[in-house]
Structure formats: C-alpha cells, structure tokens
Amino acid sequence: MPDAVADAPRKFTLQDYKTDVHVDWCPGCGDFGILSSIQQALLQLQIPPYKIAMISGIGCSGKTPHYIDTYGLHTLHGRALPVATGVKLANHELTVVAVGGDGDGYGIGAGYFLNTGRRNLNFTYIVFNNGVYGLTKGQASPTLRKGLKTKSMPEPSIQEGINPIAVALGAGYTWIGRGYALDVKTLVPLITQAIRHKGTAFLDVYQTCPVYNDIRTKEWYAGEDIGRPRLRRLDTEPDWDPVVKDPDDPDEIVGKKVRALQASYETADRLAVGLFYKVELPTYDDQLAAKVPALKDHPLVDLPVFQRDVTPLFKELE
Numbered sequence: 618m619p620d621a622v623a624d625a626p627r628k629f630t631l632q633d634y635k636t637d638v639h640v641d642w643c644p645g646c647g648d649f650g651i652l653s654s655i656q657q658a659l660l661q662l663q664i665p666p667y668k669i670a671m672i673s674g675i676g677c678s679g680k681t682p683h684y685i686d687t688y689g690l691h692t693l694h695g696r697a698l699p700v701a702t703g704v705k706l707a708n709h710e711l712t713v714v715a716v717g718g719d720g721d722g723y724g725i726g727a728g729y730f731l732n733t734g735r736r737n738l739n740f741t742y743i744v745f746n747n748g749v750y751g752l753t754k755g756q757a758s759p760t761l762r763k764g765l766k767t768k769s770m771p772e773p774s775i776q777e778g779i780n781p782i783a784v785a786l787g788a789g790y791t792w793i794g795r796g797y798a799l800d801v802k803t804l805v806p807l808i809t810q811a812i813r814h815k816g817t818a819f820l821d822v823y824q825t826c827p828v829y830n831d832i833r834t835k836e837w838y839a840g841e842d843i844g845r846p847r848l849r850r851l852d853t854e855p856d857w858d859p860v861v862k863d864p865d866d867p868d869e870i871v872g873k874k875v876r877a878l879q880a881s882y883e884t885a886d887r888l889a890v891g892l893f894y895k896v897e898l899p900t901y902d903d904q905l906a907a908k909v910p911a912l913k914d915h916p917l918v919d920l921p922v923f924q925r926d927v928t929p930l931f932k933e934l935e
C-alpha cells in the first residue's frame with residue numbers, strides 16, 4: 618500500500634480526479650468505463666492526486682492521463698512501461714499507473730511487457746484490450762483471434778491472437794487480472810486491488826470499440842446470441858483460489874500458475890474475468906533500497922546526487 622494513502626490530508630472527491638479536458642473518445646467506447654473505474658478506484662483509495670503519476674503510450678487509451686487530474690506523461694508508442702519504470706525509480710513515493718492499448722503494449726511494447734513482469738517494481742499496468750488499433754482505423758492488433766475480420770480489414774486475420782494472461786504468467790507478474798470495461802462494478806475493485814498490490818500488477822481489460830471492432834460488441838460479451846453471458850467471473854466460483862500462500866513453495870507457485878493458465882484461455886463461449894494469480898515476492902524497489910539504504914528514507918529524486926549542478930556535464934557533451 619503506498620504511504621501516500623496514509624498521508625492523505627483531507628477527503629478527496631471524485632471531482633479531484635477529473636480534469637476539464639474534453640473526453641474525445643467515440644460515443645459508446647469502452648474506454649469511458651475504464652476511465653471512470655480508474656477514477657473511482659483512486660477515490661476509494663484516497664490517494665492524493667499530487668502523489669499519483671499516470672503514464673500512457675500511444676493509441677485511443679493513451680489519452681487517459683489527460684482526463685485524470687494527477688501528474689501524467691503521454692509517451693511514445695509502446696513506451697509507457699519503461700517510462701513508468703523510470704518514474705517509479707526516481708520517486709518511489711508516487712503511486713504509478715501505466716495505461717495503454719493492446720497494440721501499444723503487446724505489439725510495439727512487447728519487449729517491455731515481458732521485462733517489466735520479471736522486474737516486479739511496485740506499480741500497476743492496465744491494458745485497454747479491444748483487438749484493434751483503433752486510433753489508426755482498426756487494423757488487427759496482437760489479440761485479434763485468427764480467422765476474424767473486423768470491418769476495416771480487407772481479409773480475416775491469418776495470425777493467431779496472443780493470450781496476454783499466459784504471457785504475463787510466464788514473464789513473472791505478481792498480480793494478474795482481467796476485467797471488462799462495461800462492468801464498472803467489478804472493474805473498480807480489480808483496479809483497487811491492483812494498485813494496492815506490492816509488486817507489478819497487470820490488469821488486462823476487455824474493451825469494446827464500437828467503431829472498428831464489430832465482432833466483440835457489448836451484445837457479444839453479453840452473450841445475446843448464445844442466451845447467457847460470455848464472461849465467467851472467477852470470484853464466483855467456489856473452488857477458485859488464485860493467491861499463493863507460501864511464496865517459498867515452488868510447487869504451490871507452479872500449481873497456481875497452471876490453474877491460472879488453464880482459466881485464461883478463451884473458448885468460443887467462455888471468457889474468464891477476475892483475479893488469476895497473486896503472489897507476494899520481494900519488489901525491485903525493496904531490493905534496491907537494501908543496497909542503497911538512503912532510499913529507505915528518501916526517494917532518489919531527493920538525494921544529493923540530484924541536487925548537483927549538471928551543467929558542466931552537458932557542456933562537456935556539447
């Protein structure tokens with residue numbers, strides 16, 4: 618839990634997490650549900666807005682930091698995670714939330730997605746997963762399943778879509794979940810848990826793109842064609858237990874990962890949402906502080922090394 622939560626000087630309202638910037642996503646876009654859920658989660662956690670940094674890549678979802686009244690950086694395509702890593706290392710007292718789309722994170726930023734998982738810095742990564750590159754007119758993204766053809770594609774995809782939960786399990790993320798953009802009631806607690814988690818939390822969110830993805834529509838997720846919801850809520854299943862009790866027990870870790878992996882694969886009429894896997898392991902931040910004791914009391918940005926005049930260095934490089 619970030620210290621910032623305990624330090625909150627007053628009760629923040631939902632308005633404190635909103636900006637005046639016009640939200641210009643298309644009407645009916647699932648991004649609205651995710652934005653609202655992030656704002657409500659921050660409200661519930663009562664983290665002061667000035668102790669939060671929202672970091673995004675490029676894509677429709679990349680605009681999210683513009684709409685949340687915290688520190689924020691709208692970075693390059695696929696680069697939300699390395700920038701979030703730098704922000705967290707420079708000031709570990711900030712609550713850092715990286716956001717981006719599936720094309721941004723699983724395509725162009727795929728290398729960062731893997732390496733962020735094995736590092737276990739204490740921050741959250743939320744992916745708005747709609748199966749297309751919405752901002753550039755709906756090309757197939759890495760999660761679009763083979764054989765599907767959305768409305769701006771000339772032919773069905775001949776590549777298989779990736780399973781982000783499976784990749785995250787392999788990469789080493791210590792909190793892994795999946796939500797649905799139009800189910801704010803269950804998405805808010807997932808985001809709250811992800812931010813509270815000590816370590817890197819990864820949350821994939823199924824997101825509807827009514828303009829370009831005419832296959833996975835809200836009616837499709839609701840299962841109107843099969844007569845029951847396609848989404849299977851893991852938390853309602855009596856024997857579902859995704860939390861590792863003993864992080865020193867490799868058998869328990871492997872067993873929990875295998876169950877999560879099995880649940881993460883989609884079938885034609887079943888998609889699981891909820892918490893897939895959670896384990897408490899030493900974070901990168903803690904391991905760094907053990908090597909550099911000064912970091913226990915002060916963030917890197919406040920240490921004397923940052924107070925030095927670096928002008929001579931820049932002069933030397935001119």
Ligand code: SF4
Binds near residue numbers: 642
């Ligand atoms: Fe949302 Fe799709 Fe419009 Fe982008 S193109 S804002 S993802 S509906």
